[in-house]
Amino acid sequence: MHALRVVVLLMDGSVLFDVGTATTVFGAAAPGVVSPRPQLPYELQLAAAGGRPVTTSMGVKLSPTAGLEVLEGADLVVVGGALPHVVGGQRAALDALAAAHARGARAMSICTGAFALAHAGLLDGRRATTHWSYCARLAEEFPAVDVDPDVLYVDDGDVLTSAGLAAGMDLCLHVVRGDLGADAATAVARWNVVAPHRDGGQAQYIDAPLPPARAGDGLAATRAWAVARLDTPLGVEDLARHAHMSARTFARRFVAETGEAPKRWLTQQRVHHARRLLETTDLPVEEVARRSGFGSAAAMRIHFGRATATRPTAYRRTFRGVA
Structure with a gap:
């Protein structure tokens, strides 16, 4: 089969962990390094507006390998988590994401990357998820989105969203499983020392203690x-x-x-x-x-x-x- 072209869309406020997760699964091994790391038929690029470095949520700068034009030929565009309050103003990246999806590319988010998909108009009328602590905010800001706070990820065909952080690995493995089969996904999981498939959803990680008493709270x-x-x-x-x-x-x-x-x-x-x-x-x-x-x-x-x-x-x- 031909190589599947994957573009990780970098934005100011991107979460390093999520970019690393996508790169670990869809990226190639380091040149000249001989290892048992699975070699999968993906071609990975990191793209950002103007091909300029972006500042991540931790203040670390990331340099892309290309500008937004590479989204035009992408089979899959991955948006990692990003600071929700800053993604809405990055219209060039959001418009390129929407255009890539309109041309037939799959769009996938990890964690709060769902806010970028929502700002791009890709989640309207769809079921989606994000990190459990941001689900209420996503639902409030984008009432046309059916937000599911309990699952690890949602596969809605050409639009996929995952819960927080490690759930991004679950979704990446799910994509590999769909693209290349269970054996390929298992090989990637083994290399990354993670389970090929996790039971349950993110509901098991949500902490819901007894709320504190409030003034006038008679019960x-x-x-x-x-x-x-x-x-x-x-x-x-x-x-x-x-x-x-x-x-x-x-x-x-x-x-x-x-x-x-x-x-x-x-x-x-x-x-x-x-x-x-x-x-x-x-x-x-x-x-x-x-x-x-x-x-x-x-x-x-x-x-x-x-x-x-x-x-x-x-x-x-x-x-x-x-x-």
Whole structure:
């Protein structure tokens, strides 16, 4: 097959890690170096407006190998993460990205590179993702985008987006798998000492602790009381009783203060507690389920899977390295 032309679009505010990820997967080995590194049929170039160096988010300057004109012949344009507040003003790069996509190139972002795709108009009406801490901002600034905060990446055919940082490697491997097959993707993963495919999504990495009490937050004490008793079979009626309210009044007040129904909130806190126990203890999964108030490992697996898109045992392997 002919070499696939990949262009990494450099912008002021680009994240070095993401540029390095794309270069590691799609770039060639250093000239004259003999190594078992897989040689894949990709031709990689780094492009920037005017062919000028860009200043990354860390203040380090990167020199491109070409100007924006190389996007005209690209098969795949990769945009790494970039500072969201600075990408919108870089119209030359964004227009070149939009034009390349209109000519048939795939457009792919890593982490906050999704903001560049959104500014270029490539995400309107599409499902997309970005780093979990920026998902709300992406959805607010670009309401036409269907933002999914739970996944590691989204493949929407000719437009692909990934969650934060390491999820960029997951998406790069996914692209290699689609272009060249599973064996090629596995070889690249082995070289980079990463898993060829990770279970679950970025939901398992989102930290969602109990929010701090606010002035006038009348149910904060009840929420704290519930969190201290997650190992008991609490229900909405128990929380309402503690707050000295009827269940209906309590539920209405609870939603007004937290934006969540009491039952859903309670389940979220149980999952959060289970995550902490899996991360910090060697307790059997059945005991983790009991201490988190799920009653059984089977019940915990259901709720844990819905919240994190992975299994408790897989989550523990990820965060504790337990075989």
